[in-house]
Each structure stands twice: as structure tokens, then as C-alpha cells.
Amino acid sequence: MMRNKALAAPFVLWAMIFIVVPLVMIVWYGVTIEEPIPYTEIVQPDGSVIYQLEDGSRTTEKPWQKRAVFSLNNFRRMLEPTYLRLLLRSLKVAVITTAICLLLGYPVALILTGRDFKRPALWLLLLILPMWMNFLLRTYSWMSILENSGILNSWIARLREAIPALDEWLLSMGVRRRIIFLYNENAVILGMVYNYLSFMIMPIYTVIEKIDKSLLEAAADLGASPVKSFLRVTLPYSLPGVLEGITMVFVPAVTTFVISQLMGGGKVPLIGDIIQNQFGKSSDWHFGATLSLLVMVVVLAFMGALGRIDKDDEPHKEVRIL
Amino acid sequence: MNWKKNLRKAYIGLIMAFLYAPIVMLILYSFNNSKSRAQWGGFTLRWYHELFTDEAIMGALGTTLSIGFLAAAISTVLGTFGAIALFQMKRRPRQAMLSVVNLPMLNSEVVTGVSLMLLFAMAHIQLGYVTLLLSHVAFCVPYVVLSVMPKLRQLDPNLAEAAQDLGATPMQGFLRVILPDIMPGVFSGFVMALTMSIDDFVVSFFTTGSGVSNLSITIYTMAKRGISPKINALSTLIFACVFILLIGVNLQDLRRDPRKGKVEKVRIPY
Structure with a gap:
């Protein structure tokens, strides 16, 4: 019989190296900063300078190495208003995105599980299919629809030419001929709703679909109006799906850095953009790690608030199958 | 009751339009005989030809x-x-x-x-x-x-x-x-x-x-x-493959299913 440990050991080792150690690295980088290694200059009798390091070793070249030392400076920096404002904006955008996704997505799941569509699963598949096109491309495609000389604006222009009264009314309302859709917070939210909407629809659909239809029939038989049976049966039973959907939308929304760059044109930086910058242009890995820690804490706090941690282990008997 | 049903169907239609709008755009641009996104320069398969030679x-x-x-x-x-x-x-x-x-x-x-x-x-x-x-x-x-x-x-x-x-x-x-x-x-x-x-x-x-x-x-x-419109061409090809594959697999399941066309499961790798 294969030993249990022989099977578990490689997997546990793998999980340690690729899940635990990387997270420990983030913590380590987050609580340290880099500083030049300390040395003392010693002037020799012949006028040349040698450098003595702390461990007593000497070199003739000026030490250039840096070392990591423990410091909470980056935490202090993180709490500066600039970064707090970015975090708040990220949270705001993510909350709005999640709310819109829920408002748009719940009815979709509800309608598809109803009696209107003969092949609900196929319709669901059609709703999910766009996700197979690279999300950067889809977002980029939105830009070409929304840009100043884009399709939407040219359609609006044509409509206004055709109906002068509408044009005059809109002008009097202060709506310009070329509406600027892109490069603001609303554009970023649109991009996020577009990319994450199916994350909301899927879990809600799965849960509503599993609701025992006889419960609804019973509610109707007992005289409940459709609205009441929705409120008393469908809604409570669908809550787990709603929570799952909220998580699946909120977490990527609060941390994205691509959608904000494309749809926001760099004018609406979010916390994810700043993290990305720390590992690219400004290259301060330590501060980047501190910000990553912040994001991690925010996400975990959010999940904790929704009660979504440690829920996957259903009880089962301990059995040996290998 | 009928207008309510139509309303529900229209809602699904609107959401579909929202989800597919950029994809339709992308596919259109892959046939556009102009490098610019702003104008339509006529139909072409040029990007599909050039795609395969783009290293x-x-x-x-x-x-x-x-x-x-x-x-x-x-x-x-x-x-x-x-x-x-x-x-x-x-x-x-x-x-x-x-x-x-x-x-x-x-x-x-x-x-x-x-x-x-x-x-x-x-x-x-x-x-x-x-x-x-x-x-x-x-x-x-x-x-x-x-x-x-x-x-x-x-x-x-x-x-x-x-x-x-x-x-x-x-x-x-x-x-x-x-x-x-x-x-x-x-x-x-x-x-x-x-x-x-x-x-x-x-x-x-x-x-x-x-x-x-x-x-x-x-x-x-x-x-x-x-x-580059070549990327649009590539994405169109990939999308078409996935589309045909998934719809094909699921339609076959539909046909096999004895229960009056109503299918509980759909194969979506998510």
C-alpha cells in the first residue's frame, strides 16, 4: 500500500515553495528597506583609501552593495494622504462596479432560470463566451467605441443632425457635440462592469437553478404573490451565489491595474497601478511589497466580513483510497 | 403577461448587446482595409495573410x-x-x-x-x-x-x-x-x-x-x-474556434438529452 506521506510530501513541499514562501517574501520585503552597507574609510600612509566593512573585511573599492534592514518607513509612507486617497478611490470604484454588476446580473440569472427560455444553459454559454476573447483586447475595443472620434460619438452626431430640435435641446442642456466618454472614473467603471459581469451571473445562476421548484409551487399554492415568493424563497436561497458573485467581482476590481490604465488613460490611477509602478518604472520593490500587503489585508478583511474564508471543506470520512 | 415576457427577453437582448458590442467591433476591424480604427477602408483579408508571417x-x-x-x-x-x-x-x-x-x-x-x-x-x-x-x-x-x-x-x-x-x-x-x-x-x-x-x-x-x-x-x-489589426484577426480566429467548439459540444449534448430539450448541465470550463 502506498504510504500516505509519500503522496502528501511532494504536494506539501510544492505548496510551501510556491504559495507560502512567496507570501512570506512579500511580508519580508514589506517590512524592510534597502540601505547602503556601512563601511569606514581608512586612509593608508601612502594616501590611498581602503574601505573596511562591518565584518572586518577590507577592500580597495568603494562598497556599492545594499542591504535590507528592518524598517516601518514604508508603512508610514503608505499612510500618506496620496496613497490613502488612491486606496479609497480603488475601494469606491470597486464597490460601485460590484453594485452595478449585481443589479445587472441578478435579473439575468433570474430570467434565464425562469420559463422564458427553452435552452437556458445555451444562453448562459452565449453570455459567457465573450470572456474567451482576451480581456485586454475587449477593453481596447471599448476604447474605439467610446473615443472622441469613435463610433458612439459619430452615431450621436448623425442623430443630432437628423433631428435639429434634439440637438438644440441638448445644447441648451449643456451637452457638447462631442461627448467625452473616456479617460475618467465612469469609463473605468464601465470597463470593469464589462469585464466582470459574467463573474456575477455565473454563481447566481448556478444557485437559483438548484432551487427546488416545488418550493416555489408550494409558495404559490399557499397564496403567495410572485413578488412575495421571490422575496421569501428565491432571494434567501440565492444568497450564497450572490456572495460568491460579489467576491468574484470585488477582488479583481479593487486590484486591477490594466483597465484603469486603458479606460482611464492614466488619469484615474488605482492602487494596483501604484503597485505595478513600484515594480517597473519607479522600482521600489520594498514599497511595492508594503502596498501589496495592504491590498492583501483589504481583500482578506472583505472576505472575512462576507464569511467566505474556510468554507470549502465539507465534512467527510477519513478514507484511504491509495 | 405577454408584454412582461417580452420585456424580460428584451433585457437579456440588451445585456447580450452590451457584451458582444466590442467583440463585433473587433471582428469588423479585422476585415478593415485601413490601419486606423477611425475609418472603414473597405473589406480585406490582408491582416489574416500578414498574421502568419508576423514573427x-x-x-x-x-x-x-x-x-x-x-x-x-x-x-x-x-x-x-x-x-x-x-x-x-x-x-x-x-x-x-x-x-x-x-x-x-x-x-x-x-x-x-x-x-x-x-x-x-x-x-x-x-x-x-x-x-x-x-x-x-x-x-x-x-x-x-x-x-x-x-x-x-x-x-x-x-x-x-x-x-x-x-x-x-x-x-x-x-x-x-x-x-x-x-x-x-x-x-x-x-x-x-x-x-x-x-x-x-x-x-x-x-x-x-x-x-x-x-x-x-x-x-x-x-x-x-x-x-495592429493582425491581433484582431488572430483573436477573431481564436474566438471562432472556441465558439464553434463550445456550441458544437453543447448542441450535441442537447440532442442526446432525452428530457424535452431542457438541459440542466452545460459544459463551461469555469
Whole structure:
């Protein structure tokens, strides 16, 4: 019989190296900063300078190495208003995105599980299919629809030419001929709703679909109006799906850095953009790690608030199958 | 009642329009005989011809596919054995390990990407193809474990014992008895891993280097200067393949299903 440990050991080792150690690295980088290694200059009798390091070793070249030392400076920096404002904006955008996704997505799941569509699963598949096109491309495609000389604006222009009264009314309302859709917070939210909407629809659909239809029939038989049976049966039973959907939308929304760059044109930086910058242009890995820690804490706090941690282990008997 | 039904259908129609609008645009642009997005220069297949001679795009496609299939294969093996190992653990360690395995899914992609990048930096491994592959395996394994676990729970525990009582070695028992039973979970884990890997941008962004780039990264680099219509052509081809494949598979299921055209399950690798 294969030993249990022989099977578990490689997997546990793998999980340690690729899940635990990387997270420990983030913590380590987050609580340290880099500083030049300390040395003392010693002037020799012949006028040349040698450098003595702390461990007593000497070199003739000026030490250039840096070392990591423990410091909470980056935490202090993180709490500066600039970064707090970015975090708040990220949270705001993510909350709005999640709310819109829920408002748009719940009815979709509800309608598809109803009696209107003969092949609900196929319709669901059609709703999910766009996700197979690279999300950067889809977002980029939105830009070409929304840009100043884009399709939407040219359609609006044509409509206004055709109906002068509408044009005059809109002008009097202060709506310009070329509406600027892109490069603001609303554009970023649109991009996020577009990319994450199916994350909301899927879990809600799965849960509503599993609701025992006889419960609804019973509610109707007992005289409940459709609205009441929705409120008393469908809604409570669908809550787990709603929570799952909220998580699946909120977490990527609060941390994205691509959608904000494309749809926001760099004018609406979010916390994810700043993290990305720390590992690219400004290259301060330590501060980047501190910000990553912040994001991690925010996400975990959010999940904790929704009660979504440690829920996957259903009880089962301990059995040996290998 | 009828107007209500129409209203509901119209709503689904609107959502579909919202979801498909940029895709339709993309497909149109792939046939546009003009480099600019702003104007329509007539119908052309030029981008489809040029696509196959573009070394950068073809290279990126090759990287995406090879990383995708390799990462999916490795993480399916690792995740399946991992799930079995987890399944056989005692309650406490199992729960601890499950929380660890779930971490990458709880965490945002940015955090996963950054943490893996720091790991490679610490180990002095130069970023490139290998680190990209390792990272993709790292974020795919949890999804495989997640899809294999439920199948293990449904398994009849007596089967494995029976196999061994009848003289099967553990390996034979695994291959002949366990694996066929959990195969649907293993397969959906593989497909999920493949999908995640092919679609990934964020983790790849942090963990690749030395000129190795997959499609997502190529598109990201292009997006700042303007995306070549060749990429649109490629995406149209990929989308068409996926579309035909999935619709085909599901329509076949529909036809086979004896229950009056109403199908409970649809094969969506998500």
C-alpha cells in the first residue's frame, strides 16, 4: 500500500515553495528597506583609501552593495494622504462596479432560470463566451467605441443632425457635440462592469437553478404573490451565489491595474497601478511589497466580513483510497 | 403577461448587446482595409495573410499555447495527486492545507504575481520562460484541486479496498478504479487550468522576462502605441474556434438529452 506521506510530501513541499514562501517574501520585503552597507574609510600612509566593512573585511573599492534592514518607513509612507486617497478611490470604484454588476446580473440569472427560455444553459454559454476573447483586447475595443472620434460619438452626431430640435435641446442642456466618454472614473467603471459581469451571473445562476421548484409551487399554492415568493424563497436561497458573485467581482476590481490604465488613460490611477509602478518604472520593490500587503489585508478583511474564508471543506470520512 | 415576457427577453437582448458590442467591433476591424480604427477602408483579408508571417505575434501565440498546455498538464497531475493526498489527511492538517491551497484564489492576481516575482528574485532565477511556466502552474493547481475534490468525496471508499483485496497494486487500483471515477473532475480541472493560463495577463506580467512574452503581454505592449489589426484577426480566429467548439459540444449534448430539450448541465470550463 502506498504510504500516505509519500503522496502528501511532494504536494506539501510544492505548496510551501510556491504559495507560502512567496507570501512570506512579500511580508519580508514589506517590512524592510534597502540601505547602503556601512563601511569606514581608512586612509593608508601612502594616501590611498581602503574601505573596511562591518565584518572586518577590507577592500580597495568603494562598497556599492545594499542591504535590507528592518524598517516601518514604508508603512508610514503608505499612510500618506496620496496613497490613502488612491486606496479609497480603488475601494469606491470597486464597490460601485460590484453594485452595478449585481443589479445587472441578478435579473439575468433570474430570467434565464425562469420559463422564458427553452435552452437556458445555451444562453448562459452565449453570455459567457465573450470572456474567451482576451480581456485586454475587449477593453481596447471599448476604447474605439467610446473615443472622441469613435463610433458612439459619430452615431450621436448623425442623430443630432437628423433631428435639429434634439440637438438644440441638448445644447441648451449643456451637452457638447462631442461627448467625452473616456479617460475618467465612469469609463473605468464601465470597463470593469464589462469585464466582470459574467463573474456575477455565473454563481447566481448556478444557485437559483438548484432551487427546488416545488418550493416555489408550494409558495404559490399557499397564496403567495410572485413578488412575495421571490422575496421569501428565491432571494434567501440565492444568497450564497450572490456572495460568491460579489467576491468574484470585488477582488479583481479593487486590484486591477490594466483597465484603469486603458479606460482611464492614466488619469484615474488605482492602487494596483501604484503597485505595478513600484515594480517597473519607479522600482521600489520594498514599497511595492508594503502596498501589496495592504491590498492583501483589504481583500482578506472583505472576505472575512462576507464569511467566505474556510468554507470549502465539507465534512467527510477519513478514507484511504491509495 | 405577454408584454412582461417580452420585456424580460428584451433585457437579456440588451445585456447580450452590451457584451458582444466590442467583440463585433473587433471582428469588423479585422476585415478593415485601413490601419486606423477611425475609418472603414473597405473589406480585406490582408491582416489574416500578414498574421502568419508576423514573427512577434506568432512567437507570442506559440508561447501562450505551449505555456498553456504545459502548465495545464503539470498542474493537472500535481493537483490531482495533491487532492488525493489532501483527501487522505486527518481533519486538522487537511483543513490547514486546504486554506493554504486556497490562498492564491483568495488573493488578488497582483499579489500572486508580485509574490512569485519576489520568490524568483530571492532564488536568483532569471525571469523568462521557466519562471513563467512555474508561475502558471502555481496559480492553476488550486483550481485543479478544487475541481477534483468533490469527485473524490463522491467516490465509493469500498471500491479502492475491493481493488486491493482482489490483488491490484495501488498503481493499478488508481489507474483502473479511482481515475476513471474522478476523470470528469480531472478533465474539467485541466480545461480550467488551460483557460486560466491562456487568458492570464497579470501574473505573466510580473513573472516573465528576457524577451519572453505571451499574447497578453504583446497586446499590452501594443495597446500603448496602437494595436495592429493582425491581433484582431488572430483573436477573431481564436474566438471562432472556441465558439464553434463550445456550441458544437453543447448542441450535441442537447440532442442526446432525452428530457424535452431542457438541459440542466452545460459544459463551461469555469
